[in-house]
Amino acid sequence: MSYPQTYYSERLQPKPESEPSLTGAVDADICIVGGGLAGLTLALRLAEQGQNCLLLEAEQVGFGASGRNGGFVTPGFAQSVDVLEKKLGIDTAKTLFAETVRGVEFVRKRAKAIGGVIQGDGQLKLLRYNAPDTVERIVHHMNAVHDQRLTILSPDALAAQLSSKTYRHAIHDPHTFTIDPLAYVQGLKQHALATGMVNLCEKTPAVSLQKQGASWQIATAQGSVNARNVVLTGSAYLGQLYRPLAGAILPIATYVVSTDGLGSSLDDAIRFRGAIADTRLAGDYYRRIERDQLLWGGRITTQRSEPRYLANLLKRQIEEIYPQLSDLRIRHAWSGLMGYAVHKMPIIGELEPGLWSCTAFGGYGLSTTAMGAEIVADALLQGDDRWRMSQAFGARWSGGAVGRAGTQLVYWGMQLKDRWQEKSG
Numbered sequence: 001m002s003y004p005q006t007y008y009s010e011r012l013q014p015k016p017e018s019e020p021s022l023t024g025a026v027d028a029d030i031c032i033v034g035g036g037l038a039g040l041t042l043a044l045r046l047a048e049q050g051q052n053c054l055l056l057e058a059e060q061v062g063f064g065a066s067g068r069n070g071g072f073v074t075p076g077f078a079q080s081v082d083v084l085e086k087k088l089g090i091d092t093a094k095t096l097f098a099e100t101v102r103g104v105e106f107v108r109k110r111a112k113a114i115g116g117v118i119q120g121d122g123q124l125k126l127l128r129y130n131a132p133d134t135v136e137r138i139v140h141h142m143n144a145v146h147d148q149r150l151t152i153l154s155p156d157a158l159a160a161q162l163s164s165k166t167y168r169h170a171i172h173d174p175h176t177f178t179i180d181p182l183a184y185v186q187g188l189k190q191h192a193l194a195t196g197m198v199n200l201c202e203k204t205p206a207v208s209l210q211k212q213g214a215s216w217q218i219a220t221a222q223g224s225v226n227a228r229n230v231v232l233t234g235s236a237y238l239g240q241l242y243r244p245l246a247g248a249i250l251p252i253a254t255y256v257v258s259t260d261g262l263g264s265s266l267d268d269a270i271r272f273r274g275a276i277a278d279t280r281l282a283g284d285y286y287r288r289i290e291r292d293q294l295l296w297g298g299r300i301t302t303q304r305s306e307p308r309y310l311a312n313l314l315k316r317q318i319e320e321i322y323p324q325l326s327d328l329r330i331r332h333a334w335s336g337l338m339g340y341a342v343h344k345m346p347i348i349g350e351l352e353p354g355l356w357s358c359t360a361f362g363g364y365g366l367s368t369t370a371m372g373a374e375i376v377a378d379a380l381l382q383g384d385d386r387w388r389m390s391q392a393f394g395a396r397w398s399g400g401a402v403g404r405a406g407t408q409l410v411y412w413g414m415q416l417k418d419r420w421q422e423k424s425g
């Protein structure tokens with residue numbers, strides 16, 4: 001099994017075997033490169049509409065961000081609704097946001113069908129500074145314009161859920177739920193294979209991609225594919241397979257830990273059973289798992305090396321917010337790469353005739369990969385042009401190493417802004 005040591009891979013039963021690698025030369029109508037949630041969901045959607053496809057995965061499905069994330073299935077994009085409304089106008093922003101709500105519902109329905117995947121309901125969104133007017137405005141706007149059902153928790157209601165001095169306000173979102181993402185990926189894989197329409201090749205990295213006449217040639221270690229259409233879904237793990245896309249995607253690393261059992265001290269600190277996140281740019285997101293364990297994610301960085309002190313770093317962060325958990329022991333610590341475009345919106349659409357992209361979902365991929373897969377499947381099978389909706393953003397170059405350094409600076413600047421707001425709030 002090629003998955004890293006995580007809470008999810010530890011609980012995965014049975015441990016999945018790889019599907020056979022690609023050998024020899026094959027033809028395909030549609031070849032998808034990357035078996036994360038974007039590629040897998042797209043394959044499933046195509047198959048359910050009677051379309052065969054070939055799916056190439058370098059390791060095993062869900063090896064990338066999809067099998068090791070926080071498991072929060074939430075509507076919206078990495079980019080804020082405010083920016084979408086300003087840039088695209090209220091109607092397009094509304095339509096786009098509604099697509100992500102459909103993405104959430106798609107995952108909920110599938111996760112229920114798979115069974116044993118859903119782990120919690122609802123989300124608390126927390127502010128670390130005092131801003132009652134801002135909270136009122138956000139909740140009113142999201143409910144009135146984007147049909148959400150957000151509510152503001154009173155200070156007593158917040159204290160009933162969490163015992164921490166860090167938070168000043170909480171918004172409850174009933175739409176969000178949490179899953180075991182690796183179990184979900186395995187369920188999707190089984191559903192896709194059961195259709196008999198998906199040829200899944202694992203341990204098969206695509207190593208080159210070239211246009212040849214009206215079709216595309218993909219080379220792998222022991223085989224090749226001649227495809228009329230290719231969809232790139234490799235996100236931050238895609239590397240240089242198609243340089244314009246590689247240049248448009250910033251790989252951003254983020255970290256997660258899970259703890260050993262915490263006994264009754266967890267009930268003393270955190271009683272809410274759903275998703276919990278603060279509103280900082282790269283804030284904390286966490287949730288209870290199993291009977292008395294905690295799963296905690298946070299921090300982002302453009303530096304690719306994994307810090308050796310990762311477990312201690314997040315442990316300190318947890319203790320800062322919940323001193324009553326200072327005895328906790330970290331069981332697993334892992335990192336993963338998210339693919340971000342500079343505009344923080346997914347890159348969905350036709351890059352060249354027959355070459356498609358469905359990628360760069362950033363830290364909001366659980367609902368938006370489902371949305372992207374539906375949009376691309378509809379484009380390929382019915383000529384639907386919903387993918388043009390977000391073209392105001394497009395696939396812009398991220399600036400390679402210079403772009404990464406710039407993004408790290410912007411991130412540090414935003415961290416300072418967060419701290420300043422909290423000090424003055």
Ligand SMILES: Cc1cc2nc3c(=O)[nH]c(=O)nc-3n(C[C@H](O)[C@H](O)[C@H](O)COP(=O)(O)OP(=O)(O)OC[C@H]3O[C@@H](n4cnc5c(N)ncnc54)[C@H](O)[C@@H]3O)c2cc1C
Nearest residue numbers: 034036037038058064065066069070072206234336365366
């Ligand atoms: C630690 C962490 C926490 C997160 N938490 C959340 C969360 O709580 N909620 C949320 O909505 N989102 C979260 N995200 C983001 C979310 O996981 C991603 O947006 C989503 O999984 C992206 O899916 P994907 O299919 O686009 O990419 P990935 O899952 O990264 O999949 C890409 C796949 O392509 C394969 N691949 C790459 N290149 C090739 C090639 N040349 N040939 C063949 N295969 C190739 C890779 O092996 C990989 O399996 C988190 C991400 C991380 C890393």
